[in-house]
Amino acid sequence: MFEKVLIANRGEIALRIIRACRDLGIRTVAVHSTIDSEAMHVRLADESVCIGPPAPRDSYLSMAALVSAASVAGADAIHPGLGFLAENATFAQVVTDHGFTFIGPSPDHIATMGDKIAAKAAMVEVGISPVPGSDAAVESDAEAARIAEEIGYPVLVKAAAGGGGRGMQIAREPTILAPALALARREAAGAFGDSRVFIEKFIEKPRHIEIQILADSYGNAVHLGERDCSIQRRHQKVIEESPSPVLDDAVRAEIGARAATAVRQLGYLGAGTLEFLFDGRDFHFIEMNTRLQVEHPVTEMVTGVDLVREQLTIAAGGKLQFGQDDVRFDGHAIECRVNAEDARTFVPSPGRVREYHPPGGPGVRVDSALFAGCMVPPHYDSLIAKLIVHGPDRPTAVARLARALDEYVIEGIDTNLELHRGIAGDRDFSSGAYDIHWLERWMDGA
Ligand code: MV4
Numbered sequence: 055m056f057e058k059v060l061i062a063n064r065g066e067i068a069l070r071i072i073r074a075c076r077d078l079g080i081r082t083v084a085v086h087s088t089i090d091s092e093a094m095h096v097r098l099a100d101e102s103v104c105i106g107p108p109a110p111r112d113s114y115l116s117m118a119a120l121v122s123a124a125s126v127a128g129a130d131a132i133h134p135g136l137g138f139l140a141e142n143a144t145f146a147q148v149v150t151d152h153g154f155t156f157i158g159p160s161p162d163h164i165a166t167m168g169d170k171i172a173a174k175a176a177m178v179e180v181g182i183s184p185v186p187g188s189d190a191a192v193e194s195d196a197e198a199a200r201i202a203e204e205i206g207y208p209v210l211v212k213a214a215a216g217g218g219g220r221g222m223q224i225a226r227e228p229t230i231l232a233p234a235l236a237l238a239r240r241e242a243a244g245a246f247g248d249s250r251v252f253i254e255k256f257i258e259k260p261r262h263i264e265i266q267i268l269a270d271s272y273g274n275a276v277h278l279g280e281r282d283c284s285i286q287r288r289h290q291k292v293i294e295e296s297p298s299p300v301l302d303d304a305v306r307a308e309i310g311a312r313a314a315t316a317v318r319q320l321g322y323l324g325a326g327t328l329e330f331l332f333d334g335r336d337f338h339f340i341e342m343n344t345r346l347q348v349e350h351p352v353t354e355m356v357t358g359v360d361l362v363r364e365q366l367t368i369a370a371g372g373k374l375q376f377g378q379d380d381v382r383f384d385g386h387a388i389e390c391r392v393n394a395e396d397a398r399t400f401v402p403s404p405g406r407v408r409e410y411h412p413p414g415g416p417g418v419r420v421d422s423a424l425f426a427g428c429m430v431p432p433h434y435d436s437l438i439a440k441l442i443v444h445g446p447d448r449p450t451a452v453a454r455l456a457r458a459l460d461e462y463v464i465e466g467i468d469t470n471l472e473l474h475r476g477i478a479g480d481r482d483f484s485s486g487a488y489d490i491h492w493l494e495r496w497m498d499g500a
Pocket of ligand 1: 341
């Protein structure tokens with residue numbers, strides 16, 4: 055096992071990784087920008103290195119600063135956390151080239167999954183069905199029209215380098231296709247420096263269901279069930295839960311086994327997530343995330359598996375200590391993303407936290423780097439806390455969610471706690487009857 059791990063991140067995810075390291079007896083090195091010198095991840099780590107000014111590109115995104123910090127501190131490995139450089143294939147390569155272990159998959163797997171066309175092609179090879187559409191970059195309007203006719207309208211034009219909903223254009227009829235293609239190309243070139251686009255059948259009212267997998271370097275792979283992430287606004291997930299209210303044990307076992315087999319055949323290493331659109335009957339693969347995800351705690355709560363511990367063990371060359379038959383799914387977990395933002399405009403609301411009282415009691419977990427008096431800087435993601443509840447069944451989990459949200463006190467900055475209280479008390483949410491468009495419709499009506 056590693057002796058010392060550098061955590062190339064901040065906030066709640068840095069804490070999460072520090073905690074897993076501490077459980078394993080691994081010493082930790084925090085890195086921080088000048089504005090984060092008093093932050094909780096710096097306080098909880100064994101040592102810390104200042105890596106630059108507040109702007110992410112000069113600190114948390116600076117490969118040179120991070121690798122230098124790892125050298126100075128004498129770390130053996132670097133955990134990228136999520137966001138920042140977590141899915142940057144170059145960073146994974148640079149880390150390895152400097153003699154450190156990158157805690158994550160190979161640069162090749164990161165690069166393949168970062169290219170949405172290559173990702174779909176790779177998944178088809180290992181038996182995963184993608185959304186119907188083009189199997190390569192679309193080169194001309196005529197080719198696009200031919201494919202769209204074949205799969206049927208409406209279609210979506212997506213950027214190969216996109217993901218997470220950036221650079222998508224919908225075409226509901228043939229006359230709109232060429233302009234949609236041109237717009238998507240232009241946006242993709244501007245945003246990613248890569249104008250390649252592809253076409254998919256537009257799935258009207260799907261749920262976003264993703265499968266968590268773990269794979270070691272000995273050819274073992276397991277799935278840890280699904281997370282339903284359909285409650286989102288503008289491609290930002292707001293609430294995630296496991297299990298999905300719409301899957302039964304047989305369907306879970308089937309799609310899970312397919313996902314585990316796929317990553318085993320790909321030679322994938324570590325933790326990963328296969329994202330699907332579920333139309334009530336079929337799973338359509340859209341993307342794979344090659345990192346630990348914000349919503350990983352809901353999987354941890356229902357399976358009892360510590361995903362960060364497994365990432366560390368696998369990266370250190372260890373074997374998965376359990377097989378698929380050992381994975382038990384116990385009860386129901388729900389996560390709320392608590393953001394520092396204006397309740398009406400969703401504009402980030404940084405500032406000083408005056409009062410802080412997190413909820414507790416049976417079935418409640420809070421992953422957060424907040425404390426009374428702390429500063430929420432304006433330079434980073436507005437996620438400040440994750441409230442995760444667990445119960446023996448979904449109604450109990452929903453009740454505990456409402457109870458925990460009522461207890462939660464964060465003063466001094468604006469948060470979306472009130473939005474979460476509204477959702478937790480809603481009948482559609484309680485019944486589990488929602489799709490990826492539900493929250494935006496619900497907020498329009500509220
Ligand atoms: C889709 C889709 C419908 N049909 N692809 C948005 C984020 C990116 N991961 C893919 N996205 C979508 N792709 C096809 N063929 C609808 C969405 C989508 C969506 C997906 C997951 C969660 C929330 C979403 C919100 C709007 C659109």
